[in-house]
Amino acid sequence: MKKRVFSGIQPTGNIHIGNYLSAIKHWVASQPEYDNIFCIVDLHAITVPQDPKVLKAKSLELAALLFAAGIDPQQSVLFVQSHISAHSELAWILNCFIPMGWMQRMTQFKEKAGTQREQVSVGLFDYPALMAADILLYNTDEVPVGEDQKQHVELARDVAQRFNSLYGETFVVPRAVIPPSGARIMGLDDPTSKMSKSETNAGHAINLLDSPDEIRSKVMRATTDSLREIRFDENRPGVNNLLTIYEHFSGLSQSEIEAKFDGKGYADLKRELAEVIVEGLRPLQSRYRELTADPTHLNSLLSEGVSKIRPIAEKTLRLVQDRVGLG
Template sequence: MIKKRVFSGIQPTGNIHLGNYLGAVKNWVDSQDEFDNIFCIVNSHAITIKQDPALLRAKTYELAAVLLACGIDMKKSKLFIQSEVDEHAALAWILDCNIPMGDMSRMTQFKDKSQKNPKNINIGLFNYPALMAADILLYQTDFVPVGEDQKQHLELTRDVAERFNRDYGETFKIPEPMIPKMGARIMGLDDPTKKMSKSEGKPNHGIALLDTPDEILKKFKKATTDSENLVRFNPEQIGIFNLLTIYQIFTGHSQEVIEAEFEGKGYGIFKVAVAEAVIEGLKPIQERYAKLTKEQGYLEEVLSHGASEVRKIAQKTYKEVKERVGLI
């Protein structure tokens, strides 16, 4: 049986955090036997915001090491750097020529990022969704794991693929969204009304996967909760619900077991328990990461192999697209 193909991308900016891991990467790892997975470090997307070149390069390799440490298996999946496959940018241009300005103007992420970076509102930031669409469509993707904040971009991808197929003939597979049932939306520890984000600069906002045990414990102890002092899976207790979600994923315990475990106990005890579960869960990842970062040659070899594997697929799709629009 031919496996369905999944495409996922992650930017090499900031520090990969618990929200990235529980909302995306852990699901990538767990699905490797079920799907034909292509994982992309989307460094071309990163430069829509000014980057220090040396830091971007270092963060790209750091992210690759973290993903491998989390369990991405190159025998089961493909991992590569976006800029190493030229067809991404080339296809994005053709898609740009087939996306109405009105569709792009409605993208909420452009508006949000423009407000955060008013001095750097560039064309790349505006065209970001076209490059994202190219990332996905190049590989004839069946499913794209997306959070709520990326659903609009995937809808645009589906729209442009359907329009292209209508105008030029069947070319692209129409991708479907894949939203994880658990952990899809991990919130900030300091403000549980906001999704945990790499771009949030506050020190107690999120847990980085490479944080030390002391840093993790300190951040969880300061996590925002409420005055009810009841550890229960009540979505209205947004701070506690967020911590419970994290605890449940790391322990694998049911809601009933967890609520019984902390019945009559205060938030202080609960927060320490969450921290200890996270510290223990991240320990093997951090140990593998430490080994991988000592093997730069191995990382380069892995990423080069991944790029050569996916390039075959990308070239085939791009060649067909060029023929369809009359470029060759």
């Protein structure tokens, strides 16, 4: 039996090539091997202020991008979190069994709240409980996460074990999986920082929906250094980042790339890199346009995902309600 894997992504900001190369491509490649559940976590998004119209549009945009990138509704489930009310219902029940001390240890809240802890929403503080509900609803075996989210999966494990010890076997105890070191793509404007979809500087990231001219312009303005030799070197973050992007879009090995650009300058590298990215994103962008041109079909794909996954969520929720004496 395939292991069930739950992955969530927020419908905020712009999805860029860093997201694509480090996560989405791996999701697509893993579909034959795992029972994958992909969730657009819009309930998590509203833990900070959002424009309602933008949030709804971004959820559909993200769904179209994921389908366009290769998420196959015949192999995997893709749905919007708020379309299944069991997420919120289970999160409330879990809130009643999670000790306050566990939540206060969550480091990401401290980082996000910063000095504004008295002003941020309760939802931001409670984010890990909702994430635990997301995971536990579906009898999830594995949750691929970065180091920043690993603590939240550990909380879900603790919650599952605590609940099981109190009420008998109810939840599958999930485990966090740190994916194999994929592409770590850095900002074009600051190659010492990871490319981020929350960064507002126009030259920071190449978004999956950027036009060819936008891609060329951003790449040509990318930070390099004052040296001349073009080679992979982590001590030269600007050039190393551009070469890493080239490696993942071209499929060439590092030695082949270094040989290709031997004796050439940064302008040559940037021009060729821009074209490799443009061509690499062309099929995805074409499929995205097809999907968004027919919103009815796109919404039907999401509805199919809900139809497939809702029975699992409702079965888990009913079991939990029965265990604690509700309903």
